[in-house]
Amino acid sequence: MPVIAVHHPLVRHKVGLLREAEISTKKFRELTGELARLLAYEATADFPLASVTINCWSGPAEVEQIAGRKVTVVPILRAGLGMLDGVLDMIPNAKVSVVGLSRNHETLQPEHYFERFVGHLEERTALIIDPMLATAGSMIATIDLLKRRGCKDVRALVLVAAPEGVAALQAAHPDVRCWTAAIDSHLNELGYIIPGLGDAGDKIFGTKDEGSL
Ligand SMILES: O=P(O)(O)OC[C@H]1O[C@H](OP(=O)(O)OP(=O)(O)O)[C@H](O)[C@@H]1O
Numbered sequence: 001m002p003v004i005a006v007h008h009p010l011v012r013h014k015v016g017l018l019r020e021a022e023i024s025t026k027k028f029r030e031l032t033g034e035l036a037r038l039l040a041y042e043a044t045a046d047f048p049l050a051s052v053t054i055n056c057w058s059g060p061a062e063v064e065q066i067a068g069r070k071v072t073v074v075p076i077l078r079a080g081l082g083m084l085d086g087v088l089d090m091i092p093n094a095k096v097s098v099v100g101l102s103r104n105h106e107t108l109q110p111e112h113y114f115e116r117f118v119g120h121l122e123e124r125t126a127l128i129i130d131p132m133l134a135t136a137g138s139m140i141a142t143i144d145l146l147k148r149r150g151c152k153d154v155r156a157l158v159l160v161a162a163p164e165g166v167a168a169l170q171a172a173h174p175d176v177r178c179w180t181a182a183i184d185s186h187l188n189e190l191g192y193i194i195p196g197l198g199d200a201g202d203k204i205f206g207t208k209d210e211g212s213l
């Protein structure tokens, strides 16, 4: 099952708060960061551990450390940046790759305008971050870019997914797991998730009065 809805009460509570129509930019950013931390926790649950001996206050002690796992976090511009600090709080040594995509409002197709990947993607777990999985066009395009550069372990974190996007992602990349705080009802005729969050990029960047909703 490549799309995993996280049912933890903290996640369900926070995603509910995020849906308030009159939410402030500050509150939207804070909740997005908190949810990003919780989703990163879920998505790294299978990272391997190795035992090492350290000098503890009481003498030598065997402790566990995450071993042999290099990570690149991949925010999809713009809205993915809202989740970046939260994920880096949990995985502070991760490198950051950036993909710039903007969904065309008429065609709903993602238009590519920027990319900058870190090296050795073939050795890294990629954690793509974007609050919204609507048609999944942006997510599928980003996964295509990463796989073309040799990335073999691709995972995604989103706040809200539409069933249409879940199905499209599963069909295009059945090997990619995507953790989401919620799977909503459907896409409306403009390609927005219902009930959804509205335009996540506009809410994170404070441009919502100039946006398309
Ligand atoms: O699943 P899809 O149908 O591709 O839609 C989801 C994409 O749309 C939004 O970005 P948008 O293109 O609005 O750009 P922005 O983050 O700069 O606002 C969102 O952050 C996703 O990247």
Ligand SMILES: O=c1cc[nH]c(=O)[nH]1
Binding pocket: 132, 134, 191, 192, 193, 194, 196, 197, 198, 199, 200, 201
């Ligand atoms: O509901 C949606 C769909 C795409 N992008 C958003 O920001 N929100």
Ligand SMILES: [Mg+2]
Binding pocket: 079, 199, 200, 201, 202
């Ligand atoms: Mg947007």
